Amino acid sequence: xxxxxxxxxxxxxxxxxxxxxxxxxxxxxxxxxxxxxxxxxxxxxxxxxxxxxxxxxxxxxxxxxxxxxxxxxxxxxxxxxxxxxxxxxxxxxxxxxxxxxxxxxxxxxxxxxxxxxxxxxxxxxxxxxxxxxxxxxxxxxxxxxxxxxxxxxxxxxxxxxxxxxxxxxxxxxxxxxxxxxxxxxxxxxxxxxxxxxxxxxxxxxxxxxxxxxxxxxxxxxxxxxxxxxxxxxxxxxxxxxxxxxxxxxxxxxxxxxxxxxxxxxxxxxxxxxxxxxxxxxxxxxxxxxxxxxxxxxxxxxxxxxxxxxxxxxxxxxxxxxxxxxxxxxxxxxxxxxxxxxxxxxxxxxxxxxxxxxxxxxxxxxxxxxxxxxxxxxxxxxxxxxxxxxxxxxxxxxxxxxxxxxxxxxxxxxxxxxxxxxxxxxxxxxxxxxxxxxxxxxxxxxxxxxxxxxxxxxxxxxxxxxxxxxxxxxxxxxxxxxxxxxxxxxxxxxxxxxxxxxxxxxxxxxxxxxxxxxxxxxxxxxxxxxxxxxxxxxxxxxxxxxxxxxxxxxxxxxxxxxxxxxxxxxxxxxxxxxxxxxxxxxxxxxxxxxxxxxxxxxxxxxxxxxxxxxxxxxxxxxxxxxxxxxxxxxxxxxxxxxxxxxxxxxxxxxxxxxxxxxxxxxxxxxxxxxxxxxxxxxxxxxxxxxx
Ligand code: FAD
Numbered sequence: 001x002x003x004x005x006x007x008x009x010x011x012x013x014x015x016x017x018x019x020x021x022x023x024x025x026x027x028x029x030x031x032x033x034x035x036x037x038x039x040x041x042x043x044x045x046x047x048x049x050x051x052x053x054x055x056x057x058x059x060x061x062x063x064x065x066x067x068x069x070x071x072x073x074x075x076x077x078x079x080x081x082x083x084x085x086x087x088x089x090x091x092x093x094x095x096x097x098x099x100x101x102x103x104x105x106x107x108x109x110x111x112x113x114x115x116x117x118x119x120x121x122x123x124x125x126x127x128x129x130x131x132x133x134x135x136x137x138x139x140x141x142x143x144x145x146x147x148x149x150x151x152x153x154x155x156x157x158x159x160x161x162x163x164x165x166x167x168x169x170x171x172x173x174x175x176x177x178x179x180x181x182x183x184x185x186x187x188x189x190x191x192x193x194x195x196x197x198x199x200x201x202x203x204x205x206x207x208x209x210x211x212x213x214x215x216x217x218x219x220x221x222x223x224x225x226x227x228x229x230x231x232x233x234x235x236x237x238x239x240x241x242x243x244x245x246x247x248x249x250x251x252x253x254x255x256x257x258x259x260x261x262x263x264x265x266x267x268x269x270x271x272x273x274x275x276x277x278x279x280x281x282x283x284x285x286x287x288x289x290x291x292x293x294x295x296x297x298x299x300x301x302x303x304x305x306x307x308x309x310x311x312x313x314x315x316x317x318x319x320x321x322x323x324x325x326x327x328x329x330x331x332x333x334x335x336x337x338x339x340x341x342x343x344x345x346x347x348x349x350x351x352x353x354x355x356x357x358x359x360x361x362x363x364x365x366x367x368x369x370x371x372x373x374x375x376x377x378x379x380x381x382x383x384x385x386x387x388x389x390x391x392x393x394x395x396x397x398x399x400x401x402x403x404x405x406x407x408x409x410x411x412x413x414x415x416x417x418x419x420x421x422x423x424x425x426x427x428x429x430x431x432x433x434x435x436x437x438x439x440x441x442x443x444x445x446x447x448x449x450x451x452x453x454x455x456x457x458x459x460x461x462x463x464x465x466x467x468x469x470x471x472x473x474x475x476x477x478x479x480x481x482x483x484x485x486x487x488x489x490x491x492x493x494x495x496x497x498x499x500x501x502x503x504x505x506x507x508x509x510x511x512x513x514x515x516x517x518x519x520x521x522x523x524x525x526x527x528x529x530x531x532x533x534x535x536x537x538x539x540x541x542x543x544x545x546x547x548x549x550x551x552x553x554x555x556x557x558x559x560x561x562x563x564x565x566x567x568x569x570x571x572x573x574x575x576x577x578x579x580x581x582x583x584x585x586x587x588x589x590x591x592x593x594x595x596x597x598x599x600x601x602x603x604x605x606x607x608x609x610x611x612x613x614x615x616x617x618x619x620x621x622x623x624x625x626x627x628x629x630x631x632x633x634x635x636x637x638x639x640x641x642x643x644x645x646x647x648x649x650x651x652x653x654x655x656x657x658x659x660x661x662x663x664x665x666x667x668x669x670x671x672x673x674x675x676x677x678x679x680x681x682x683x684x685x686x687x688x689x690x
Contacts (some may be wrong), residue, residue, distance in 0.1 A: 051101065073120075084537050108147065108157070109147065122174050161195070165177025168647050224503075273525070285465070298522065360434070363438075369442040371415070391427070494520060540638035541641065576606050578618055638684075
């Protein structure tokens, strides 16, 4: 009988595993202490690295670089999947590169036999992600120039491109569109088509899978690549460090970097280095039993962190203990959860995404997004390691049949461990190399919250208004619990000394690594935004913020009330707020009264309660009812702000505003839409939506 592909893969992996086993400890050969350099990010002692991508590719013998511009980790994940696939299917020598880590003025010397891939997310209002700002400005700049000054500058460049966007935003996938146009203008040659994934339609993963196959075909033809039998090759080597225990001082138990491990957290605090901030106060602000909304006061005094009204705070979550246990159990690692492991990239261009030595428990609890949706491609990769034939067949089918995958996995909102539990029928998946999880599961992403306090009023105390995510999913015994917001809920319960601090049995480890978060601390950093009040407080403003979309507007109104109290002239401050019922989820209902005292007629709150009357009323309906006033304020150059739900509300408000202007000004709707557009480009219309 012939061996099928999967058998070959399994044999190959067993062989690799055996070699790794027998060479344990000496496998790395070269460095004296293989762990010494394994993770240096964010501690300020990074070894000097080249920012020259051509040089980097030459010295590491690569012929394909996959750049990513990523905000929430998805683009980064797609980039590493492309790199892995390029290597395993076509023998390309691939590397993944953060756009932020390189300069691009020598892109013109990338030799013709190499290829560059760009995986680019578009953020917010058509903006580049934080790590892609410099690259974007360079490549789309008016006077872009390169080291070699040949003509056309990028005549040698072969590239492929995929964008991650959301069609509910106006500038849909503008990053990939603009970058690809800029590269072509400079003579770059696009292979295949520039793919576009749509998060708004919920088809990102499928768009990516549908784009990449024809891309590989086109690329293989262009570069003369031969497809070969794909074999799983681990990117990371894992060694158990028998001399160390979880109590050894050099072992990371979830500390984000060396300074935190050594107990001296030091700034600057940023996306690579969180500040472990005390929560000064936490309370529930809904008055209904089955839903929660948290108001937190996070103390940043002494951290050197600063914020401005309208900025975002990022919260670094911890996975629920219940899900950590599920993951370790189904992968057969439960009894080894506290074993100390060293993780080393087997390829010099790969980065270990967390500091080591560490434990399985710490990696799964603090560094892997284990609760996120599962990718179909990852399921296909894991088929080779199934515990039995039936599970292997099921995994293969799930991996290749998109509708079947949807029905069995996506529709139930399963995470990876739940999927493996169900498919394995109770058997553990002990054959999966841990490296496959490091590669296939995203790293934990901080979640952003629109700061709901004014920096003028409380410079060192950041308010957060967060609704706790809990989703009932048909066909599942338990509700889907949002990672971060339920963690924050647990912290609040603990701080409040509530009799049942863990209502959903999620068992968060709220004390943090080595009890460092004791006394209610949470790791955070601040992200600056462009969502800003007019610098002149006498300018009128109109704000539309239903639900937690009111968060930044609490900050705006708080700031204007303080300015009015201080004797400044404050312009009209009009707020549209919406929720279900006045008696249940009317956020900050009593605070608005206080602001009214300070602002008098300058402040007007207009509410829409969708479930209080016979008819559902939303903010856009109230906007319409007040169209005369809205239009007049706009004629006085009022700033218009929208915050909250990107999928529906923000778009409907946009449409309604155009309608209002058209009716009030007696102009065609198309003309009014043009006006809204120009308001957006002049920053007179600002959105903070998610
Ligand atoms: P997650 O665990 O991240 O889950 C969120 C959702 O993802 C779930 O509801 C579900 O739809 C989906 N999901 C999760 N797991 C799966 C799975 N296995 N399968 C399928 N689907 C899944 N929120 C606020 O409450 N207040 C704010 O002021 C605020 N401001 C924001 C500002 C910005 C700029 C952005 C980008 C977001 C903001 N958010 C705000 C949203 C916030 O960042 C979080 O997304 C939200 O709190 C949920 O986080 P979580 O970790 O609790 O849930």
